[in-house]
Amino acid sequence: MSPTESDLRELLQQASSLPYGETRDAHLENVLRHAEAGEFTRLAFDTRMKLIGSYAMGPARVRLFVPFARCLADYDANPAEYEPWVSHSLLWSFKHVVSAMTKFPEVPLARVETALDDMERRFRAGGHSLHAVYTYRHHAAEHVGDLPAADQWYDRWAQAPRDVLSDCIGCEPTDKAVYLSSRNRDEEAIAVAEPVLHDEHLTCSEQPQHILTALLLPYARTGRLAEARDAHRRAYRLLRTKPQDIEMLAHHLEFCARTGNEVAGLTLLERHLGWLDRASSPYAGMEFAASGALLLRRIEQAGHGTQRVRRPADGDRPATEPTVAELRETLARQALDTAARFDVRNATGYQTARVQALLDAEPVAEGIPLSAIPRQPTPRTTAPAPTEDLTEKSAEELVERAERELLRQHPAVAKEVLRRHEPLKPDEDPVLAGRIMVLRARLATDPRGSAAEGDLRAAVALFEAAGDEDRRQNTLSRLGVVLCRTDRGAEGIPLLRAGVTYFDAAGDGAQRVWTRLRLIDGLVATGEPAEVEQLLAEADSIARECGDPLAIGAVGLERLDHYDGAAGQAETMIVVAEATAAAFREADVPIMVAGTGARLARLRQVVGDLDGALAEYRTALDALPADASPALRASMLHGQAELLMQANRPAEAISGLFDAVGLATLADEAELSAHCRHLLAVAYHATGQPWDSAELAEEALDAFEALGEAQAADRCRYLLARAHADLGEAEPALARYDEVIAHATQRGETDLLAQVLVDTAELLDRLDQDAMAAQRYREAADLAQRSADPFHAAYCRYQEALSLMWSGNVPRAVEVLAEAEQAVADLPDEQPGVKAYHQAQLGANGARILHAADRLDDAVTHARGAVDGFRVSGATHRIPGAELTLGNLLLQAGRAEEAEPWLRSAHDALSGEARAGEAARTALATALDQLGRSAEAAELRAEGDRAAE
Numbered sequence: 038m039s040p041t042e043s044d045l046r047e048l049l050q051q052a053s054s055l056p057y058g059e060t061r062d063a064h065l066e067n068v069l070r071h072a073e074a075g076e077f078t079r080l081a082f083d084t085r086m087k088l089i090g091s092y093a094m095g096p097a098r099v100r101l102f103v104p105f106a107r108c109l110a111d112y113d114a115n116p117a118e119y120e121p122w123v124s125h126s127l128l129w130s131f132k133h134v135v136s137a138m139t140k141f142p143e144v145p146l147a148r149v150e151t152a153l154d155d156m157e158r159r160f161r162a163g164g165h166s167l168h169a170v171y172t173y174r175h176h177a178a179e180h181v182g183d184l185p186a187a188d189q190w191y192d193r194w195a196q197a198p199r200d201v202l203s204d205c206i207g208c209e210p211t212d213k214a215v216y217l218s219s220r221n222r223d224e225e226a227i228a229v230a231e232p233v234l235h236d237e238h239l240t241c242s243e244q245p246q247h248i249l250t251a252l253l254l255p256y257a258r259t260g261r262l263a264e265a266r267d268a269h270r271r272a273y274r275l276l277r278t279k280p281q282d283i284e285m286l287a288h289h290l291e292f293c294a295r296t297g298n299e300v301a302g303l304t305l306l307e308r309h310l311g312w313l314d315r316a317s318s319p320y321a322g323m324e325f326a327a328s329g330a331l332l333l334r335r336i337e338q339a340g341h342g343t344q345r346v347r348r349p350a351d352g353d354r355p356a357t358e359p360t361v362a363e364l365r366e367t368l369a370r371q372a373l374d375t376a377a378r379f380d381v382r383n384a385t386g387y388q389t390a391r392v393q394a395l396l397d398a399e400p401v402a403e404g405i406p407l408s409a410i411p412r413q414p415t416p417r418t419t420a421p422a423p424t425e426d427l428t429e430k431s432a433e434e435l436v437e438r439a440e441r442e443l444l445r446q447h448p449a450v451a452k453e454v455l456r457r458h459e460p461l462k463p464d465e466d467p468v469l470a471g472r473i474m475v476l477r478a479r480l481a482t483d484p485r486g487s488a489a490e491g492d493l494r495a496a497v498a499l500f501e502a503a504g505d506e507d508r509r510q511n512t513l514s515r516l517g518v519v520l521c522r523t524d525r526g527a528e529g530i531p532l533l534r535a536g537v538t539y540f541d542a543a544g545d546g547a548q549r550v551w552t553r554l555r556l557i558d559g560l561v562a563t564g565e566p567a568e569v570e571q572l573l574a575e576a577d578s579i580a581r582e583c584g585d586p587l588a589i590g591a592v593g594l595e596r597l598d599h600y601d602g603a604a605g606q607a608e609t610m611i612v613v614a615e616a617t618a619a620a621f622r623e624a625d626v627p628i629m630v631a632g633t634g635a636r637l638a639r640l641r642q643v644v645g646d647l648d649g650a651l652a653e654y655r656t657a658l659d660a661l662p663a664d665a666s667p668a669l670r671a672s673m674l675h676g677q678a679e680l681l682m683q684a685n686r687p688a689e690a691i692s693g694l695f696d697a698v699g700l701a702t703l704a705d706e707a708e709l710s711a712h713c714r715h716l717l718a719v720a721y722h723a724t725g726q727p728w729d730s731a732e733l734a735e736e737a738l739d740a741f742e743a744l745g746e747a748q749a750a751d752r753c754r755y756l757l758a759r760a761h762a763d764l765g766e767a768e769p770a771l772a773r774y775d776e777v778i779a780h781a782t783q784r785g786e787t788d789l790l791a792q793v794l795v796d797t798a799e800l801l802d803r804l805d806q807d808a809m810a811a812q813r814y815r816e817a818a819d820l821a822q823r824s825a826d827p828f829h830a831a832y833c834r835y836q837e838a839l840s841l842m843w844s845g846n847v848p849r850a851v852e853v854l855a856e857a858e859q860a861v862a863d864l865p866d867e868q869p870g871v872k873a874y875h876q877a878q879l880g881a882n883g884a885r886i887l888h889a890a891d892r893l894d895d896a897v898t899h900a901r902g903a904v905d906g907f908r909v910s911g912a913t914h915r916i917p918g919a920e921l922t923l924g925n926l927l928l929q930a931g932r933a934e935e936a937e938p939w940l941r942s943a944h945d946a947l948s949g950e951a952r953a954g955e956a957a958r959t960a961l962a963t964a965l966d967q968l969g970r971s972a973e974a975a976e977l978r979a980e981g982d983r984a985a986e
Contacts, residue, residue, distance in 0.1 A: 042077045049080070050073045053087055054806050055244065057094040057281065065091055074612055081110055086126055093133035094242065096281040096317045099141060105134050126204055128163065135173045139180045140318035140377040149177055151529040155280065160202070161683040168366065172204065172212065179216070180379075182387025189208040191216055193606040207244035211532045214251040223255035237640040242768070246275035264407050265296070267728075273305070273762065274731050278311045278327040278772040284321035290328035291395065291525070297403040302332045306740060307347050309749050316352035319375050323388075327372035327395045333365035334396070369396055402895050436472050443479060446589065446628045450663060452480050470509065473498035475512055489517050510539045510550065518562075526563035533559045546583025550576045569599065586624035593617025594629070594876050597636050607643040613638055628669075631661040635673050638680065647684045654680065668709060671700035675713050687723035694720060711740035715749070718756055722763075731760040755793060762796075767804050771797065791829060792821045807844035814876075817852075818860075831875050833862040842889050850886045858883070869912050877906025878917065881905050884922055888929075897926045917946035921957050930962065933967035939962050955981060 045068050053065035065088050072081040086103035105324035109127055112119055135152050138144045157170045175190035195213070204207060217226035230248050233239060249272035273289055276282045286309055287558035291301025306329050313329075316322030336344070347523050350356040359367065373396075376388040412835070431439070435454055442451040456853050474496035481489040493516040500509035514536030520529030536552040551762035553576040557569050593613050614637040621629040634657025641650035649882055654677040661670060674697035681690035694717040718733035738753035758773035774797040781790040798813035804970035817835035824910040835857035841850035861879045864872045880903030887896035900923035907915040921943040927936035944957040958981045965974035 038941075039075060040071055042072075042080055044511060045071055045075070045077065045080055048088065049084055051808060052650075054809060056771060057091060058279070059096060061091050062088070062095055062097055062100075067942070082108060086123070089126075089130045093130070093137065094281065096315065098137045098281075098317050101133060101137060105130055124163070125201070128159060128165070130157075131909045132204070132635065136176065137318070139177055140878065142319055142322035142375070142382045144382075146181070146382055146384070147701065153177060157384035160235040165202050166198050166200040166602060168194065168199050168203045169336070171197055172209070174211070175216070177221075178565065180386045181383040181660050182391075183191045187216075205239075205241045205244075206236065207239045207241045207248055210407060211244070212249050213866045214248065214255070218251065218255050222256075226255045227252060227259070227261075246272040246282070247285060250276075253288060253402060254295075257296055257405065258837045260402070262402065262405045263485075265292075265402070266407055269293075269407060270728055271764075274728070275766050275769060277735070278769045280315060281317045283309065283312045284318075284324050285940050287321070287324035287328040287740050289588070290332050291324070291398070294328070294332040295398060295401045296404065296405050297400065299332060299336050300409045301337065303336060303346070304736070310346075311349040311351065321379070323375035323379075323392065324373050326375070328371035330365050330372060330396055331398055333361050333368065335400075336361050337365060368896055382443050433469055436469060439476055439737040440472070443476070443562040445624075445626050446663070451476065458859060467499040467503040469504050470506075470510060471496040471503070471512070471740070472689075474499065475508075475515070478515070485518075485521070489525075495520065498841040507543065507545070507548075508540075510536050511551075512553050518555050518558050521559035521562040526559065526565075529559050530565075546579055547585045547588050550580045550585070550588040550592060553579075554591060568712070570736065573599070586620040587626070589624070590620035590624060590629060590913065593620060594633065597633070602643070604643055607640050611637065611644070616853065617901060626663055627660050627662045630785075631657045631665070631673070632669070633657075633912060634660060635676055636836065642680060642683070642916075647680060649682070650680050653675065664702060666699040668706045671697040671704065671706065671709055674700070675709070675716060678713075678716055678720065682720060682723070690720045691717065691724070701914075707740060708744055708746070711737050711744065712745070714740065715753055715756070718753070718760075722756060722760055727760040727763040730756055731764070732870055734760060746787075747780065751780050751789070754780075755789075758796070759791075759962065762800050767800065774800070780982070787820055788826050791817055791824065791826070794820065795829075795833060798833070798840070802840060804835070805843070807840045808846070811840035811844060811846075814840060826881070827860065827864050828871065828875065831857065831864055831879070834860045834881045835875075835879045838886055842886045851890050851892075854883055854886050874910035874912055877903045877910060877912065877919070880904075880906055881915075881919060881922065886928060888926060891928065893930050897923065897930060900926050917943045917957075918953065921947070921953070921960065924964070925930075925960050927965055928967070933964045937961070937964045938970060 042985065049068050051062060052068060053529075055064060064816060065084060068082060068876055072084055074620070075784060085108050089101050089108065092098055092104070100660055105127075108130075112123060112127055116124070131152065135149065135156065138149045138152060140913045153170070153174055156173070157167065158169055171190050171194035175187050175194055177188055178184075178187040191213075197323060199209075201231060205213065210233050214230040215228040217229065217531050225534075230252055231942065233248050234245055239245065239572065244667070249268040252268050253265060253272075255269055269289060269292055271287070272329050276285050276289070286305070288303060293299065293305065294605075307767050309325075313322055313325050316325065324527040327613055333346075336342070342360060345359045345492060346361060347360040348364065371390050373389060376392040379388040380386050385444040386680070393796050436695070439451040439454040442448075442454060474492040478484065478489040478492040478496070481492070483489065493512055496512045497509055497516065500506075500512060501940070513532045515527040516531030517536070520532070522833050533552070533556040537549070537556055541547040553572050557576075558570050559570060573592065576588075576592045576595070580592045593616055596613050596879040597610060597617065600606060604635045614633055618630055618633040618637060621627075623632060623694045634653050638650040638653035641647075641653060654673065658670075658673055661673065674693040677688035678694045678697070679688065681693075684685050694713055697713040698717060714733045714737035718730045718737060721727075721733060722730035734753045734757045738750055738757065741747075741750040741753060754777045756768045756775045759851060761767075761770035761773065774793055777793045778790060778797065779788075782794060794813050794817035798810045801807075801810035801813060814833045814837035818830045821827075821830035822831060832855065837848045838853040840849075841853055857879055864875060866872065880899040880901070883899035887893075888898060899918065904916060904923055907913070907919055920939045924936040924940035927933070927939065940957060940961040944954070946959045947953040958977055962974040962977045963973070965977065
């Protein structure tokens with residue numbers, strides 16, 4: 038069945054409330070198709086009018102010419118048929134059209150001049166100021182390079198009076214700042230633009246991001262470095278989800294390139310490079326390509342021309358990774374080719390000269406840090422060189438030292454010691470040569486690789502030739518582990534069992550432990566864990582018997598490795614971890630003390646001892662030696678920060694995470710770095726620093742996407758949405774929420790989906806987009822019902838009803854209210870306080886809805902339920918407002934005597950609050966008047982007047 042005109046009007050209203058972008062355009066185009074098919078002439082006209090603005094503010098600017106021409110022709114054919122708003126809107130749209138014409142080189146210059154002349158004629162005929170006409174004549178002259186004319190038009194623009202057709206109070210100063218900046222009149226640009234940033238009444242969708250972008254270079258050139266950084270960060274967060282703003286993003290690339298922030302700029306370029314293929318206009322694409330080429334030139338000049346840059350696929354072009362130098366050349370050529378097309382149209386060389394100047398631009402400032410974390414990580418810590426002079430040491434002494442360092446978990450030192458021995462021929466000392474082979478295998482980059490296996494086999498042969506059976510069996514045991522880890526258990530397990538048997542017979546306590554631990558390793562690797570517990574018990578008994586602290590620690594560590602995380606075993610594992618740490622401390626292996634301490638911290642976390650867990654982390658980090666790997670230190674700092682966040686101490690987590698990000702980056706641990714960035718973003722958000730939170734979340738999002746970690750990426754998107762919402766950046770917040778909703782729906786993650794749907798609904802509620810909020814609440818309620826989450830379902834249902842009321846759909850609100858009442862009635866009784874709160878909130882919402890439905894008695898009943906419910910639930914701060922609502926409803930029902938005590942109670946409780954107190958005072962005075970107590974009412978009003986003074 039075809040939609041009715043009423044249906045289409047509702048769809049038009051819904052589409053008009055969407056953010057500018059492809060989704061909004063598609064919805065409006067769908068309405069237009071149905072309106073034309075149904076021959077709803079006026080609806081089609083109104084939809085085209087909506088499309089003009091949508092195309093102008095979205096990514097498809099080239100489409101605005103057709104609906105504008107059609108609407109203008111329809112209006113001119115019969116102006117009397119249309120309301121005054123249509124004439125105003127068409128005159129306003131002239132500005133969009135003239136601006137867009139200059140952005141497309143295929144539009145003849147004569148058409149631009151004709152449009153400007155028509156615009157001026159209509160403005161004069163309507164008695165309007167020519168302020169807007171002069172503005173766009175200035176822009177057209179500037180575009181073709183007629184700078185004297187541009188200056189003259191600027192002066193006339195600045196002198197003409199503003200009127201209702203002038204650009205908004207944010208956009209006009211932005212354009213003036215751009216002009217002044219282009220003339221290097223930076224102080225004037227700042228003076229014109231800055232007041233707008235403090236205007237609380239600014240509602241334009243393009244602000245403040247456009248005016249902040251206009252101030253980037255003026256701030257940098259005048260030494261206002263902090264202001265420049267903040268302008269970049271604030272504006273970019275609003276621009277990063279809007280492909281239609283690629284021209285604005287170009288200025289941020291230029292800013293990064295010219296302020297020593299090439300690394301940050303490259304991140305932006307890679308993130309948005311795909312937008313270049315769908316630029317909103319050739320001019321916007323030219324700006325982005327030129328600024329990108331400038332950035333890449335700076336990177337190439339710094340010696341990184343061979344670095345690869347990810348460029349996504351587009352159409353028939355596959356995804357590629359050109360070098361910095363290759364992509365610079367590609368983007369520069371694109372920018373210059375497009376500039377040449379404009380110059381042919383304009384019959385000047387201005388755009389080519391301007392683009393070339395941008396490609397050759399030099400820095401305007403250095404030392405403007407943009408990131409919330411240091412871009413240069415902490416210098417790499419290196420393993421300490423052996424303290425004693427090794428030059429006179431024999432080969433055997435060097436090998437013994439290397440073996441000792443390896444036992445103490447100092448592989449870097451062991452490698453350095455081993456490097457210093459003179460080349461040794463196997464026939465000179467086969468045992469020593471075999472020991473070197475074993476060391477090489479243990480220190481190999483890939484201990485499971487063919488090189489390590491070859492060294493172990495060679496060592497076995499050397500020990501056999503020398504008749505050293507202990508070392509031969511020890512090495513065969515090591516070889517067995519390698520074989521089991523490379524899917525050759527049939528060969529490896531017998532070697533491991535033979536080692537156990539041999540050293541049991543030999544009576545070497547420590548080796549009896551090590552060979553059992555290796556056998557456990559092999560059995561686990563081959564999927565045969567049945568003997569593990571018995572072998573661990575034997576190894577533990579032997580280690581304690583021989584008293585070797587290293588062996589005791591190693592057995593304890595193995596036990597910890599086999600802990601499955603069950604809470605019931607945590608206390609036992611804590612005892613094991615404490616004994617293991619003590620053993621490693623006795624053996625003087627600090628890195629193992631630290632590592633075991635980190636495990637002990639996690640175990641204490643399992644049993645709920647957060648203070649003890651944090652104390653263990655502090656001890657572990659203190660024990661970590663200076664030569665520990667950056668990745669290990671970063672991992673431990675991340676673990677400590679997780680505990681601090683769990684303990685609701687986010688401010689304390691920030692400094693450690695700050696270091697962890699740098700260390701993980703230094704270690705080239707991409708996944709760990711991403712997790713550290715995300716947790717730091719969470720900590721920043723929890724401490725009221727949404728700007729820094731958003732920046733770190735963006736970086737973590739990019740990293741997780743590159744790693745293919747979809748769920749982690751969505752956690753970043755969710756955090757970004759919340760940060761945007763906190764910053765008052767509604768559109769990007771909604772865009773991020775929508776991304777998470779789509780992904781969570783695809784993966785079937787109901788818990789995440791339910792939470793994000795509610796967050797989205799609440800944000801839409803705050804933005805007064807009530808119909809869309811109601812839809813999200815319904816989706817969340819339905820999901821909660823399917824997930825057997827009755828409290829969540831009830832909340833969403835009564836909030837849906839309230840949003841429907843605010844949207845004007847009162848009949849549907851009453852229907853949903855009945856669903857909400859049933860949902861609240863069905864709530865379980867195990868949490869009476871929680872249930873009472875939901876009953877109260879249902880009552881408060883129901884009172885509003887039923888009042889709007891002219892069911893006053895039912896509204897009073899619900900309002901009484903709200904007062905009672907808030908009292909039972911302990912939400913005493915909500916009681917006065919509920920009493921005020923109840924009293925007002927009783928007043929409207931003509932029941933002033935019943936209303937008076939409720940209103941007096943509300944008045945007493947709210948007297949210290951300006952707006953709520955005044956409302957309560959006014960309502961109470963009205964009740965007193967109705968009760969014939971006018972003197973009391975007058976005194977109450979006089980009291981309010983005195984308080985106001």
